[in-house]
Amino acid sequence: xxxxxxxxxxxxxxxxxxxxxxxxxxxxxxxxxxxxxxxxxxxxxxxxxxxxxxxxxxxxxxxxxxxxxxxxxxxxxxxxxxxxxxxxxxxxxxxxxxxxxxxxxxxxxxxxxxxxxxxxxxxxxxxxxxxxxxxxxxxxxxxxxxxxxxxxxxxxxxxxxxxxxxxxxxxxxxxxxxxxxxxxxxxxxxxxxxxxxxxxxxxxxxxxxxxxxxxxxxxxxxxxxxxxxxxxxxxxxxxxxxxxxxxxxxxxxxxxxxxxxxxxxxxxxxxxxxxxxxxxxxxxxxxxxxxxxxxxxxxxxxxxxxxxxxxxxxxxxxxxxxxxxxxxxxxxxxxxxxxxxxxxxxxxxxxxxxxxxxx
Amino acid sequence: xxxxxxxxxxxxxxxxxxxxxxxxxxxxxxxxxxxxxxxxxxxxxxxxxxxxxxxxxxxxxxxxxxxxxxxxxxxxxxxxxxxxxxxxxxxxxxxxxxxxxxxxxxxxxxxxxxxxxxxxxxxxxxxxxxxxxxxxxxxxxxxxxxxxxxxxxxxxxxxxxxxxxxxxxxxxxxxxxxxxxxxxxxxxxxxxxxxxxxxxxxxxxxxxxxxxxxxxxxxxxxxxxxxxxxxxxxxxxxxxxxxxxxxxxxxxxxxxxxxxxxxxxxxxxxxxxxx
Amino acid sequence: xxxxxxxxxxxxxxxxxxxxxxxxxxxxxxxxxxxxxxxxxxxxxxxxxxxxxxxxxxxxxxxxxxxxxxxxxxxxxxxxxxxxxxxxxxxxxxxxxxxxxxxxxxxxxxxxxxxxxxxxxxxxxxxxxxxxxxxxxxxxxxxxxxxxxxxxxxxxxxxxxxxxxxxxxxxxxxxxxxxxxxxxxxxxxxxxxxxxxxxxxxxxxxxxxxxxxxxxxxxxxxxxxxxxxxxxxxxxxxxxxxxxxxxxxxxxxxxxxxxxxxxxxxxxxxxxxxxxxxxxxxxxxxxxxx
Numbered sequence: 001x002x003x004x005x006x007x008x009x010x011x012x013x014x015x016x017x018x019x020x021x022x023x024x025x026x027x028x029x030x031x032x033x034x035x036x037x038x039x040x041x042x043x044x045x046x047x048x049x050x051x052x053x054x055x056x057x058x059x060x061x062x063x064x065x066x067x068x069x070x071x072x073x074x075x076x077x078x079x080x081x082x083x084x085x086x087x088x089x090x091x092x093x094x095x096x097x098x099x100x101x102x103x104x105x106x107x108x109x110x111x112x113x114x115x116x117x118x119x120x121x122x123x124x125x126x127x128x129x130x131x132x133x134x135x136x137x138x139x140x141x142x143x144x145x146x147x148x149x150x151x152x153x154x155x156x157x158x159x160x161x162x163x164x165x166x167x168x169x170x171x172x173x174x175x176x177x178x179x180x181x182x183x184x185x186x187x188x189x190x191x192x193x194x195x196x197x198x199x200x201x202x203x204x205x206x207x208x209x210x211x212x213x214x215x216x217x218x219x220x221x222x223x224x225x226x227x228x229x230x231x232x233x234x235x236x237x238x239x240x241x242x243x244x245x246x247x248x249x250x251x252x253x254x255x256x257x258x259x260x261x262x263x264x265x266x267x268x269x270x271x272x273x274x275x276x277x278x279x280x281x282x283x284x285x286x287x288x289x290x291x292x293x294x295x296x297x298x299x300x301x302x303x304x305x306x307x308x309x310x311x312x313x314x315x316x317x318x319x320x321x322x323x324x325x326x327x328x329x330x331x332x333x334x335x336x337x338x339x340x341x342x343x344x345x346x347x348x349x350x351x352x353x354x355x356x357x358x359x
Numbered sequence: 360x361x362x363x364x365x366x367x368x369x370x371x372x373x374x375x376x377x378x379x380x381x382x383x384x385x386x387x388x389x390x391x392x393x394x395x396x397x398x399x400x401x402x403x404x405x406x407x408x409x410x411x412x413x414x415x416x417x418x419x420x421x422x423x424x425x426x427x428x429x430x431x432x433x434x435x436x437x438x439x440x441x442x443x444x445x446x447x448x449x450x451x452x453x454x455x456x457x458x459x460x461x462x463x464x465x466x467x468x469x470x471x472x473x474x475x476x477x478x479x480x481x482x483x484x485x486x487x488x489x490x491x492x493x494x495x496x497x498x499x500x501x502x503x504x505x506x507x508x509x510x511x512x513x514x515x516x517x518x519x520x521x522x523x524x525x526x527x528x529x530x531x532x533x534x535x536x537x538x539x540x541x542x543x544x545x546x547x548x549x550x551x552x553x554x555x556x557x558x559x560x561x562x563x564x565x566x567x568x569x570x571x572x573x574x575x576x577x578x579x580x581x582x583x584x585x586x587x588x589x590x591x592x593x594x595x596x597x598x599x600x601x602x603x604x605x606x607x608x609x610x611x612x613x614x615x616x617x618x619x620x621x622x623x624x625x626x627x628x629x630x631x632x633x634x
Numbered sequence: 635x636x637x638x639x640x641x642x643x644x645x646x647x648x649x650x651x652x653x654x655x656x657x658x659x660x661x662x663x664x665x666x667x668x669x670x671x672x673x674x675x676x677x678x679x680x681x682x683x684x685x686x687x688x689x690x691x692x693x694x695x696x697x698x699x700x701x702x703x704x705x706x707x708x709x710x711x712x713x714x715x716x717x718x719x720x721x722x723x724x725x726x727x728x729x730x731x732x733x734x735x736x737x738x739x740x741x742x743x744x745x746x747x748x749x750x751x752x753x754x755x756x757x758x759x760x761x762x763x764x765x766x767x768x769x770x771x772x773x774x775x776x777x778x779x780x781x782x783x784x785x786x787x788x789x790x791x792x793x794x795x796x797x798x799x800x801x802x803x804x805x806x807x808x809x810x811x812x813x814x815x816x817x818x819x820x821x822x823x824x825x826x827x828x829x830x831x832x833x834x835x836x837x838x839x840x841x842x843x844x845x846x847x848x849x850x851x852x853x854x855x856x857x858x859x860x861x862x863x864x865x866x867x868x869x870x871x872x873x874x875x876x877x878x879x880x881x882x883x884x885x886x887x888x889x890x891x892x893x894x895x896x897x898x899x900x901x902x903x904x905x906x907x908x909x910x911x912x913x914x915x916x917x918x919x920x921x922x923x924x
Contacts, residue, residue, distance in 0.1 A: 011367050024367060055824055060367035071370070075827040076836075088825040092843050101839075105830030153829065377833065378735055385731045388724070389746050392801065395761025396753055398771065402764055410764055413774070452665050455658035463656070471659055473914065478670055480910045482862030484879050485899040488886070489673035492680065512670050515662060573754045575865060576879075580886070593756045597869070606764075609757035616752040 004031040004189045005156040007052065011061035014047055021047045022213045024060060029157075032187040034180070036200035039210035040236070045193045046161065048210075052191065053159055054078050065156055076105075081150035081188075082159040086166060087142045089134045095145050096121075096130040102153040120148040123182065140171045147179065151186065158183065160192040164199060176202045197237045201225065209233050231354050234284045241285045241326045243299075243319065244356065247275050256353060258283065262320030263299045271353045280356040287314070287327040289350040292334045298343030301326065303336045319344065396613070403606035410603060421607035430584075430592045431608050437503075438589040439615070441510050441578075442571040446564040448507065449514025454560055457522035458552070462531070475519040478512050483576035486512065491580040506581045506588070510571045517570065518563035525559030526552075561627040569616055674903065681897035693897035703881075707901065710877040713867075714860040717799045721807040721856045722849065724800060729811035729848075730841075734820070747805040755802060759869045762798055763789060790872025798866040803859055807852040814848025815841075854913045858906050878902050 007029040014022040022044045029035045037045035050056040052063055054075035062071045070078050089098050096117050103113045121127045124144035134142060143163060150158060163179070164172045180203045183190050194200055200207045201221045208218040209232075217224060217233050228234035231242065248266060249257040256271040258281060267283075275281060292301075292315060301317040304325060315328045328344065336342060402410060406418035425431050453475065460472040478486065487509060494505045533555065537547040575590040582591050589612060597605055684690030697703045732743050750758060765771045766788040773785035788794060818841060826836035864879035878898050885895040 013367070053824075053828060055827075057370060057372055060369055074832075075824070076830050076832050078828075079830075080828055082825070082828045084821050084825060086819075086821070088819065088821040090822060090825070090840060101826070101831075102829035105835070149829070159828075381727060381731050382735065385728055385743075388728050389743070392746060392750060392805070395758050395765060395801065396750065397761075398764050399753075399757050399761045410767075410769070452662040456662035459656055459659045467656070471663065474666065475662060477910070478666070480858055480906045481670075481674070482858070482879060482899075482902045482906060484862060484864065484882055485677070485903050486670075486673070488882065488895065488899055489677040490669065492892070493669075493673040493676055496676075508669055512666065515666065519662075569751055573751075575755070576862065576883075579883070590754055590756055593754065594865070597756065597760065605756070605760050609754055609760065613753045613757065620752065 004187055005066035006031045007157055007189055007191070008064040009048070009052070009061065010064070012048065012051055012058045012063065013060045014044075014051065014056065014058050020213055022051075022058075025213075025215060026061075027208065027215065027218075029189055029191060031189050033205045034183055034190040034192060034203060036204035036207045037191060037193045037210055038195070038197060038200040038207050038236070040195060042212075043210040044213040045210050049159055049161055049191060049193045052157075053080060053082055079153070079155055080157050080159055081153065081155035083143075083146045083150050083161065083163045085162045087146040089142055089145055089149070091134060093134070094130070095126065095132050095134060095137070098134065098145055099149045099152055102149065106153065116152055120152045123151075124148045139167050140175060143167065143175060147182070151182075151188070156189065158188050158190040160190065162194055163192070164194075164196075172199075179203060201237070209236060226350070226352075228284065228352060228354075231282060231284065234352060234354070239287050239327055241287060241290070241322070242324070242354075243283045243285065243322050243326070245281055245283055245321075247277055247279050247281055250275065250277060256281075258353070260299060260321060262322070265299065267348060269348050269351055269353050275353065275355070282354045282356050284352040284354055285346050286350065287329040288312070290326075290328045290344055290346045292317075292328055292330065293343040293345055294335045294337060296337075296341055296343045298345040301342055301344045303340040303342055306333070306336075317342070317344065399606045400610050400613075402603050403610045405603050405606075408602070410601065421603045422611075424604050425607045425611065428604065430587065430596075431589070431604075433584075434587045434589045434592040435608070435612070437506075437586065438572050441503075441506055441588060442568040445507055445510035445514045445571055446518070446567040448511040449518045449567055450560060450564055452511070453515040453518040453563075454522055457519040458526055458556075460519075461523045461526040472519070472523055475523075476516045479516045479520075483513070483574065484579075487577040487580040490577075501581050501583045501586055503586055506578060506586050509577050509581065510574065513574065513577065514564075514567035514571065517567040518560065521559040521563035521566070522556055525556045529555050558627050561623050565620060565623050568619070572612065572616060677896050677903075678900055680893055681900045683893040683896070693894050694901075696894070697897060697901065706876050706878060706881055709875065710861065710879075710902075713795070713799070713875060713877055714857050717796060717803060717860045718853050718856045720796060720800050721804045722853060725804045725807035725852070726811060726849070728804075729808045729815055732808070732812050733815040744809075747808055750802070750805065755865055756869075758801065759798055759866060762794065762801075762870060766794060789870060790874065792871070792874050795867050795871040795875050798870045799860060799863065802863070802866065803856045806855050806859065810852030810855060811845060811848040814845050814851075818844050850916060851913065854909050858909050861902055861905055 009027040011024040011026055013024045039045050051058050062069050099117045099120055100113050103116055121130060124147060126144055164175055176199055207221055207224050208215045211232055217229050225237050234240040243260050245258045245260040247256050248259050256269055256275050257266050258269055259266050301319045304316040304318055306313055306315045312329045312331055313333055316325045319326045403421055404417045405414045406416035456475055460468045490509050499505050533551055534547050537551045573590060578588040578591050681693055682689045684692055732740055736743055768785045776782045822840050823836045826840045862879055864883050867875045867877055867880045882895050882898050
């Protein structure tokens with residue numbers, strides 16, 4: 001097994017006609033690291049992946065695999081592995097032939113190919129499926145064949161284009177763990193493109209959140225989740241309640257006093273930006289980090305609805321100052337008084353202060 | 360951290376020489392396809408009295424000759440009549456049959472749908488020959504009706520083919536939704552099914568008309584002064600006199616077909632069915 | 635497909651949803667039986683007609699053993715095979731271009747392919763005559779710019795017949811192939827490339843095998859159509875090529891040997907039936923979407 005190589009993108013940009021799909025972007029993926037490109041459709045994540053793969057030529061910038069500038073190299077010379085969204089297994093070949101294809105392209109000896117294919121089948125737990133036609137496989141099995149096919153050639157870097165999108169929920173969750181395990185075991189550098197934040201959080205060492213052709217934040221999953229730097233990121237990575245307010249004071253550089261609209265309470269919050277007194281801010285709060293007080297202590301709110309979601313209860317409440325309803329997740333059901341008025345509380349350590357974005 | 364796009368050195372797009380070569384080949388191919396047709400149209404305006412190059416001048420003399428030459432006009436009329444009426448008969452017979460065969464699950468339906476398409480596989484000259492003798496045996500001989508029957512046999516598969524394809528592509532949910540909304544079977548058929556497959560019917564019918572207009576092998580056996588179709592007359596003219604009249608009448612026929620195609624496409628949108 | 639799905643399918647058909655019953659197919663079936671099956675069956679008998687001698691195979695024997703007629707039969711196959719292969723070689727690249735590269739020009743190209751069908755085959759053949767006859771366009775031009783001393787005999791040759799046939803039939807081949815190529819996901823070629831296959835290798839290992847159905851359909855179609863064509867040979871061949879169709883046409887106009895002509899027709903019919911049978915058995919799916 002060869003050592004995994006780092007991947008470096010330098011000032012990659014791409015436009016299609018008048019649309020700037022990617023603004024100049026620079027990125028580095030360490031050897032053995034799994035980086036997730038996360039974002040909504042149209043954010044440029046697939047464009048980036050296709051440039052790395054070689055199917056698309058960037059307008060500016062370079063792609064480096066290890067120390068080599070591969071930008072001018074066609075895809076079949078880049079020695080990459082790729083799993084496509086719908087697996088793209090060759091319909092006229094069976095499982096073993098699909099997996100063997102990459103090795104045949106390297107003109108490997110037949111006997112050697114047989115050994116490597118068997119090894120791969122063992123790794124993805126499909127030993128008995130070598131002769132099966134791919135049409136007889138379930139979605140999960142096809143996905144594993146696609147993975148085996150991409151890894152059998154010992155690629156330096158593995159590219160994954162929404163690999164789990166076609167699977168149903170429970171299968172997706174188990175495959176997330178399995179894929180990650182295989183990637184870690186092989187120590188292969190990998191990039192996964194996904195619009196599913198849970199997938200990115202589960203599988204990656206770092207997440208690059210993308211929007212409209214730019215990377216808006218990059219960091220470890222827990223950092224992105226707990227310390228989003230913009231409303232977009234915080235909303236994309238899970239439900240976020242956004243409560244507007246005004247900065248009243250600034251006792252320390254890391255702290256700000258904020259009064260939330262609709263409440264007379266003044267709250268001291270962690271501030272990681274230099275906010276001026278009088279500026280309008282949004283406080284982002286995760287539903288699972290808030291609580292409801294039946295006696296009304298805290299931010300005034302009116303109960304709207306509650307649903308049971310299996311592992312928790314989700315409460316929908318109206319809070320003055322917030323246009324959208326506020327959500328709170330609890331483990332146990334709350335006693336709501338007959339007039340529906342309750343109080344909301346949260347731990348300021350788990351709140352994020354964001355500047356109100358220009359409309 | 361990132362520079363503006365305009366400040367960075369731009370890469371030249373990777374030249375795809377293979378695609379370029381292929382494109383040139385396709386261009387040559389299209390020229391090959393259209394060249395003989397273009398040449399004929401041009402020659403039809405020749406002012407020479409025989410086929411000569413380079414053309415001495417432009418004139419409409421051959422068009423007026425065509426209009427004067429009775430067999431051309433008479434056979435053109437017959438051709439159009441036969442084409443349209445055979446397509447009509449083909450539709451009346453073929454559409455219901457195709458509709459049943461398209462969705463019915465049994466083996467019988469499968470056999471029938473192949474049977475409906477079978478005349479396409481038989482060489483027209485064999486069909487024409489055989490039909491002539493059969494019709495003669497039941498003393499129908501050479502007549503407009505015989506010609507009509509012959510062309511209808513060929514029209515049915517063209518119509519059945521497109522209707523089968525279109526109807527099979529329509530999700531059964533359409534009709535079930537109509538039924539759920541209270542439509543009885545007849546209304547469902549008229550208001551839901553028929554409009555959906557209409558482009559298919561007209562595409563097939565148009566094809567049948569075009570083929571019928573050009574069908575010499577079939578019509579050839581039924582030749583008489585009242586029942587000669589245009590291709591038959593054109594062939595004998597070409598073998599006896601070789602002048603640009605052929606070019607003129609061909610151009611007229613092409614224009615009629617083109618106009619008919621454009622009108623039907625505008626009305627019924629058959630463009631989407633290219634197979 | 636398990637039993638429960640099959641049951642629900644059957645029940646679906648019994649719902650009154652405006653679907654037609656088999657009675658609606660009856661008129662068409664009767665019409666075709668009477669005016670399609672019956673004449674062909676009668677023709678088969680006619681080919682075995684020995685006049686006063688009753689049924690005989692004499693006509694078929696004559697077709698196979700007589701040197702001239704056997705030659706015509708072989709020539710018919712030869713022409714069909716060469717035309718089919720030529721259409722395949724000429725047409726496949728066009729089909730590939732249309733599906734992979736044409737983009738918005740696709741409908742223009744389809745129109746160009748179908749446009750010749752709007753014209754009479756006589757018109758098209760006439761066009762070739764105008765182009766390639768002794769005093770035609772090409773000869774005149776080549777002579778005037780000094781490339782030729784005397785006009786070339788291009789018309790009335792075997793080559794001209796093939797050019798004419800390919801011109802008429804290649805659109806059928808192209809359209810058969812495009813309809814299958816469209817179903818082949820581009821990502822399959824991309825997968826092959828990522829795995830190390832150059833674009834050429836990816837084409838031969840992936841795209842070509844997957845388009846086999848379209849190739850087969852196109853080839854069978856062109857083969858059958860070539861068998862039935864005779865105008866091209868008649869007008870462009872100058873007697874150099876005689877096929878069964880042409881012979882039937884000539885027999886009918888010149889002689890009155892009905893039974894013999896019928897026998898020739900039956901051989902053509904047999905080819906058509908065999909081709910149809912191959913089509914039905916061999917060509918199962920219409921292309922694969924991944």
